[in-house]
Amino acid sequence: MENKDRKQPMPNSNHPLMSKLHRLGIRQGDAVAIRSENSVQFAKMALSCWQLGAVIIPVSTRYPSRKVLSTLDDLSVHAFFTSRDFKTVVPKTESFFINDFVGGGSTDWTPDPYDKNKFDLQANASLIMTTGSSAKPKAVLHTLENHYFSALGADDNISFGPGDKWLASLPMYHISGFSLIARALLHGGTIVCPAPKQPLVESIRQYDMTHLSVVPTQLIQLLEDPACVRKLKTLTAILLGGASLPLSLIQKAMALELPIYRTYGSTEMASQITTTSGKDWFDGNDSTGQPLKYRRVKLTLEGEILVKGEPLFKGYVSENSIDLAVDDDGFFHTGDTGCFDAKNNLHLTGRKDSMFISGGENIHPEEIEQAIGCIKSVEQVVVVGIEDARFGKRPVAFIKTRQGRRFDSGRAKEVLQDRLERFKIPDDFLPWPQDFCPFLKPNRSEFQARATELIRPKRPRQ
Structure with missing residues (x-):
């Protein structure tokens, strides 16, 4: 995606940010990465890059430094802008503080x-x-x-x-x-x-x-x-x-x-x-x-x-x-x-790739999540299937409780008996991992890996 022509003239514009970016060598087709919390600076940088024909890569603020570096490297990033709120990484490409290019305050x-x-x-x-x-x-x-x-x-x-x-x-x-x-x-x-x-x-x-x-x-x-x-x-x-x-x-x-x-x-x-x-x-x-x-x-x-x-x-x-x-x-x-x-x-x-089989029965995590979500103490829930020696897989639920509330797993199982078939009720209820984002779509693979770490595969019942 990188554009090899470094001699493109500056577009006709009185926009100071565009001029700054052009002087950095950013040209049409170049990839420009931004790692910043939501801000006016982020939006202004995106607009100016589009006016130059550059491609914006928003980098997650939750990424660890190693993942930031691999993302920049994999996508051949020409310039990397970050806010001062994050620990500075030293990528192979040029990096800058976004605040030095776009004024703040608004x-x-x-x-x-x-x-x-x-x-x-x-x-x-x-x-x-x-x-x-x-x-x-x-x-x-x-x-x-x-x-x-x-x-x-x-x-x-x-x-x-x-x-x-x-x-x-x-x-x-x-x-x-x-x-x-x-x-x-x-x-x-x-x-x-x-x-x-x-x-x-x-x-x-x-x-x-x-x-x-x-x-x-x-x-x-x-x-x-x-x-x-x-x-x-x-x-x-x-x-x-x-x-x-x-x-x-x-x-x-x-x-x-x-x-x-x-x-x-x-x-x-x-x-x-x-x-x-x-x-x-x-x-x-x-x-x-x-x-x-x-x-x-x-x-x-x-x-x-x-x-x-x-x-x-x-x-x-x-x-x-x-x-x-x-x-x-x-x-x-x-x-x-x-x-x-x-x-x-x-x-x-639901999703095709989230369904799993337990004892020959198809289980859709979304159905279980919907039932658990009706419990008043629950703010968010993610259900995954983990390996089980007898049934193949069994459901496990991660629970994020509402502030000031307590989740009672025993009581939850009683409530779920009126809403789900018995084989769909999770065997275990685990606390929401503090290092997992609670807001956006869950990465079930990460939750499944964490559940496997916390719970040993169960042996066949005698």
């Missing part, structure tokens, strides 16, 4: 819309690492056109423009947070970036906003704070995605009449694929909604969700090659499973 960023920026929509725009259930993240390549049509279709359902403010509550190294940049560029909406590491509850209280994106565990925390609930009721839209929703959370949010929009998306489709309308939610629709504009969704006979459309990524990048990763009809196989109802609303049922 929490709001309102860009000029697409039509005022001289973008080449066909140009490669970003390489975002997947954070799904796979063991090793993949580098997902999008063009500016992919991001543009993703934003355009989403805006048709939830408008976001001048006067609107969207709180950046999900990390910009993830597609759910990164996509806000494209949304703001569509019509000139404002992104609000809270202070690094500020609890979301405090951010909701402090900042002026009209839009918010959250995952279920965040919404659970917010609904326990009366001041946050009052603020949430005033918003235009609350976009809710990222994981399965406990029934109790759905019922509570509906009773409060919050402007919830449930969504299903993926990194490969540049964020949202299906999203409910406000009316769907208040009508009691528990689906993830209908496909947005510029998306096509269909199901295989086995129920796997296939997608295509203008937001669909260009391919996976590795060692300067691009894997298109689509079938002969141009559809991407998500690995997620679901079904459509009579109104063409998509209901998620």
Whole structure:
């Protein structure tokens, strides 16, 4: 992906950041990595790189130094920008503090819309690492056109423009947070970036906003704070995605009449694929909604969700090659499973690769997670299957409890007997690992490895 022509002239622009980046030798096609908490500096850097034709690589702030180095090396990064909040690594490429190039101080960023920026929509725009259930993240390549049509279709359902403010509550190294940049560029909406590491509850209280994106565990925390609930009721839209929703959370949010929009998306489709309308939610629709504009969704006979459309990524990048990763009809196989109802609303049922067999019975972790999620002390749960000498595999649950609550595993097993077949009730309940991120889609491979470390494979019962 590296562009060998170092003599490209500086584009006609009075933008000082573009000039600085051009003097560093950043040219069209170059990969520029950013490791930073959500910030105005991050958004401004991304915009300037796109104006130069460079490709942005958001690097997870949770990566250890060794993983940062391997990511930069694998993707042939030309320049690496990091905030001062992180321990400095010394990559093989040039590295800089982002604060030295972009002034700080502001929490709001309102860009000029697409039509005022001289973008080449066909140009490669970003390489975002997947954070799904796979063991090793993949580098997902999008063009500016992919991001543009993703934003355009989403805006048709939830408008976001001048006067609107969207709180950046999900990390910009993830597609759910990164996509806000494209949304703001569509019509000139404002992104609000809270202070690094500020609890979301405090951010909701402090900042002026009209839009918010959250995952279920965040919404659970917010609904326990009366001041946050009052603020949430005033918003235009609350976009809710990222994981399965406990029934109790759905019922509570509906009773409060919050402007919830449930969504299903993926990194490969540049964020949202299906999203409910406000009316769907208040009508009691528990689906993830209908496909947005510029998306096509269909199901295989086995129920796997296939997608295509203008937001669909260009391919996976590795060692300067691009894997298109689509079938002969141009559809991407998500690995997620679901079904459509009579109104063409998509209901998620799980993932193909998460199902396991225990004693000859198929077990879908999502079903168990849904049941455990209804227990009041549970904030988040992940279920995995670990090796068992007698049954092949048995379910184990990791539990993140709500603040101030205690989880009673014995009582939980009693409650689950009324909701699950006996063989689906987890043998063990483990505490949520402190070094695992509680918010985004779980990496089941990591949870499975941790469970195997903590629990020895069981011997056959006599």
